[in-house]
Amino acid sequence: MAEWHFYASGPDKANEKKLWTTGTDAEKKLITDKIQTALAWQQQTGIPTWVGAWMPGNYNKGNTYSVEEQTVFAGFMTKALSDAGIPFAVNADTKYYNAEENT
Template sequence: MFTYYIFYYEFTEKLNELYEKVVTEIRKISPTRIIIISPRIRSGADYLKELKIPTKSNGYIMAEWHFYASGPSKTNEKKLWTTGTEEEKQLITNKINIALEWQKNTGIPTWVGAWMPSNYNDGNDYSINEQVKFAKYMSKQLYNVGIPFAVNSDTKFYNREFNKWVEETQPVFESIFSNK
């Protein structure tokens, strides 16, 4: 356990050093480019607090974080979603609140770089109705607090090869964008 902690502490320090150098160099050629930084370990909101804000960030910086990037789970307690119980909803709002608190403390906006309405990569065992319920709750919570987001994977909603919407998942797509 001690070795594990040392490794991630050193990794975090190196990551912060890298951000400091990269942001400094980018500012030399583009003073107002928006630069997005992200914490370690799958860009989890819990790790935003470890980010050291680069000295040259000058107000043109954001932080990106993920949760449910590979979708909800019917068994994993960290991203549990079965029927949308209060406890399951609280898992989502807790992560959002962590990011909001970090935003408040730093003055730096965040965005969710990835969440997925089903566990598409791990069996996709959520019905369309279950996906709609999850997606509606997730997107509404993010819209309500003004955190922009990206949804994995667009190919579940749009077939690029045939330039057509995937009809089966249209209710999920609509549930994501009907919360505006």
């Protein structure tokens, strides 16, 4: 199984590679383009893929996102990954992805 990392240190209000302010179409496209890259790679290689280590705020840089902003980002990220059928990390030591059971 391959693990993809994008938004591993959260979104950023200034970094064009992981820009997220209000969830504009362009900002959403940054996410969906990354998801499409992962899906294309998975289809080409036949290796299952998942996305790990993403977070809804930029906690490593002082967390400049409000709870509401984080909720909007996380809601979109969760829906986009779920719609694509890509599992993703839950940041808790009691949850994990089981590749054999696809759960």
